[in-house]
Amino acid sequence: MSEKIVISPTSRQEGHAELVMDVDDEGIVTKGRYFSITPVRGLEKIVTGKVPETAPVIVQRICGVCPIPHTLASVEAIDDSLGIEIPKAARQLRELTLAAHTVNSHAIHHFLIATDFVPENLMATAINSVSEIRKTVQYVVDMVAGEGIHPADVRIGGMASNISETARKRLYARTKALIPKIDAHVDLMIGLIADKDLPDGLGVVNVPTLATHPLYGDRTKFDLDRFTEIMPETWYDDPEVGKRACSTIPLYDGRNVEVGPRARAAVFGSYNEKGVVAQHVARAMEMKTNVSKIVDLLAELDTSAPVMADYDVTGTNKLGIGAIEGPRGMDVHMAQIADGKTQFYSCLVPTTWNIPTMGPATEGFHHEFGPHVIRAYDPCLSCATHVIVVDDDNKSVIKNEMVRI
Amino acid sequence: MVLGTYKEVVTARSTDKEIQKIAQDGGIVSALFCYALEEKLIDGAVVAGPGKDFWKPEPMVAQTADEILAAAGTKYTFSPNVLMLKKAVRQYGLEKVGTVAIPCQTMGIRKMQSYPFGVRFLADKIALVTGIFCMENFPFASLQTFISEKMGVSPELVEKMDIGKGKFWVHTADDVLSIPLKETHGYEQSGCKVCLDYVAELADVSTGSVGSPDGWSTVFTRTDAGETVFKAAVEAGVIETKPVDTGKFGLEILTKLATQKKEKAMKEIDRRKSMGLPVPYKASSEKEDPLANV
Numbered sequence: 001m002s003e004k005i006v007i008s009p010t011s012r013q014e015g016h017a018e019l020v021m022d023v024d025d026e027g028i029v030t031k032g033r034y035f036s037i038t039p040v041r042g043l044e045k046i047v048t049g050k051v052p053e054t055a056p057v058i059v060q061r062i063c064g065v066c067p068i069p070h071t072l073a074s075v076e077a078i079d080d081s082l083g084i085e086i087p088k089a090a091r092q093l094r095e096l097t098l099a100a101h102t103v104n105s106h107a108i109h110h111f112l113i114a115t116d117f118v119p120e121n122l123m124a125t126a127i128n129s130v131s132e133i134r135k136t137v138q139y140v141v142d143m144v145a146g147e148g149i150h151p152a153d154v155r156i157g158g159m160a161s162n163i164s165e166t167a168r169k170r171l172y173a174r175t176k177a178l179i180p181k182i183d184a185h186v187d188l189m190i191g192l193i194a195d196k197d198l199p200d201g202l203g204v205v206n207v208p209t210l211a212t213h214p215l216y217g218d219r220t221k222f223d224l225d226r227f228t229e230i231m232p233e234t235w236y237d238d239p240e241v242g243k244r245a246c247s248t249i250p251l252y253d254g255r256n257v258e259v260g261p262r263a264r265a266a267v268f269g270s271y272n273e274k275g276v277v278a279q280h281v282a283r284a285m286e287m288k289t290n291v292s293k294i295v296d297l298l299a300e301l302d303t304s305a306p307v308m309a310d311y312d313v314t315g316t317n318k319l320g321i322g323a324i325e326g327p328r329g330m331d332v333h334m335a336q337i338a339d340g341k342t343q344f345y346s347c348l349v350p351t352t353w354n355i356p357t358m359g360p361a362t363e364g365f366h367h368e369f370g371p372h373v374i375r376a377y378d379p380c381l382s383c384a385t386h387v388i389v390v391d392d393d394n395k396s397v398i399k400n401e402m403v404r405i
Numbered sequence: 406m407v408l409g410t411y412k413e414v415v416t417a418r419s420t421d422k423e424i425q426k427i428a429q430d431g432g433i434v435s436a437l438f439c440y441a442l443e444e445k446l447i448d449g450a451v452v453a454g455p456g457k458d459f460w461k462p463e464p465m466v467a468q469t470a471d472e473i474l475a476a477a478g479t480k481y482t483f484s485p486n487v488l489m490l491k492k493a494v495r496q497y498g499l500e501k502v503g504t505v506a507i508p509c510q511t512m513g514i515r516k517m518q519s520y521p522f523g524v525r526f527l528a529d530k531i532a533l534v535t536g537i538f539c540m541e542n543f544p545f546a547s548l549q550t551f552i553s554e555k556m557g558v559s560p561e562l563v564e565k566m567d568i569g570k571g572k573f574w575v576h577t578a579d580d581v582l583s584i585p586l587k588e589t590h591g592y593e594q595s596g597c598k599v600c601l602d603y604v605a606e607l608a609d610v611s612t613g614s615v616g617s618p619d620g621w622s623t624v625f626t627r628t629d630a631g632e633t634v635f636k637a638a639v640e641a642g643v644i645e646t647k648p649v650d651t652g653k654f655g656l657e658i659l660t661k662l663a664t665q666k667k668e669k670a671m672k673e674i675d676r677r678k679s680m681g682l683p684v685p686y687k688a689s690s691e692k693e694d695p696l697a698n699v
Contacts, residue, residue: 142526146495153496166448166468167498 005367012112014065015381023367032362035245038381044345052078052337060150065380068101069326071154073333078156081320081337089305090158096297099290100140105327106287107133109378117192129185136178143167158308165303172298182291186284193280203276203373205361209263217324226253249356256356259329261286276376326350351379407663409606411625412632416617417646429479430614431622434535439470440638447532450503452476453484459560461545464489466497482545487513494530503533508602511536515607536605538613547592556582598673601698603663616659667696
């Protein structure tokens, strides 16, 4: 006899999603379906028809968790559409911004999974360590990109300004001092995750991995011809789920894929491990590689170099692609600029790629492990707009189906 | 209290001959910033530096004494220094910022520190606000009118501008020209007409020429931070002080001018309010002390 377990919304993630699992008599998941219940927000439509400079400013508001990747993917897409080659120092500053943000984002994820893995006597240590790391790397984003959360200085054509030599030295000293702390933090987290003794093979699912670059992102590695998109009604075998799911299903070579730290490690680092623990380990290791990259970039940066290219905003309607490896995976923005206006805009955000993969990843294990599998992807369903329907007569909320917390 | 809250008021000047030569009056702002930079009390200051046009200042982040001195002297048109503060703590990476501000900018900075919208992590990095006395400020086009039209001098020839003794003065290499202040009326910024602050009441230290002899400045220390750095600068010998003249050409004239500015502005505030116009101050009927800067 099969039973249905529903977790709605799934917790300790960004945005709102539902996990529906069919389980057998033993409680083992036979069919997992994970889908977004975060309503459509229409940001791509908001920026269409406006001057291109609007797009990075608006689309970075897709989310307060991944604002940096969205900003970068947006300017990269528009740079590509307008045929802009950005100066070397601008590219370095953009890479710095993303690397610092990635460390920050992974640290936040460790906070989110702390109650799964960290014993009470180490909780304060782990959380303090997360806070200290975040403080330092957010300081980098503040300096380099102008604002830690929604950066104002990442611009089409480069960056608004270079940093001063004082700032470079200060950031260099602080991030260098952060390396041993990150090493200790990563060792702590990886150790605690191993101590948990999760069942072997948990979360292993046989799907291809997709990544464009070990750290930053490379639009030439994303082939639009291999990409297709289908409606959730076609993807999910449960018509009720198909109807309620709020995101389309992106496919690469006709298959659903996995993106994120483990995918990057698999594509570029020949890392063969799979599943929940492998995802956590790959993510933690990325904190180390990113902080080293920050230090290297700061060492190389020429603070007197120009950071803004000359460009013409008119455009030729070329389809520009910006591919950025966000903390949670490849973030692709596409933009077409003509007559000085955005004609078309589309975002393929990281978790959208993972959504069709995450449900099946829960299969074959007890449903109690379902949330572990989901959290290992660090899903970010994009900040939710909470749609409510209000009765005009008595002002009460009469329909609140989307989000139930 | 038309002179604002203060701990002490003195007459002072920089002891550095170099600063005395280029400064407007006593060179207090330059001396304080140079001293604070040297002692690492600040790691940079946002000052009104030279701009592309003659006498049109542009905000600049100064991190050395030379850069501070390049910005010495009063400019009678606006330098949007407040705008630069965020950049100073972001791209410039400063953590203890000094800035020089006229009273309205001082109010802006204090408000920004209280309600830091869009300026995260900036409030606590402002280490020293030196305010300067200000009766009114002129748009750049007004200055051009005074100099080119009313005095018939080419702006490039101007070496110093000054206001004093009821006149607007312009010094060139071989001439000193002036027009009566009456002729500048109507050319000031509209906001100056409702401004209730003559002596930068919210600064850490405020300074200006009025109340002290030529070549000296009147200095108010207003906050703990201001008092500490000023006293240290005096102790270090970079600033010399003498007691302020409390008589007719000292505090009396300062009090008189501050009162006049407030009374005139209060009248205009009440007039605008009665017409239903938005004014960021209370009407005189709405506050206990009609001359309070609120």
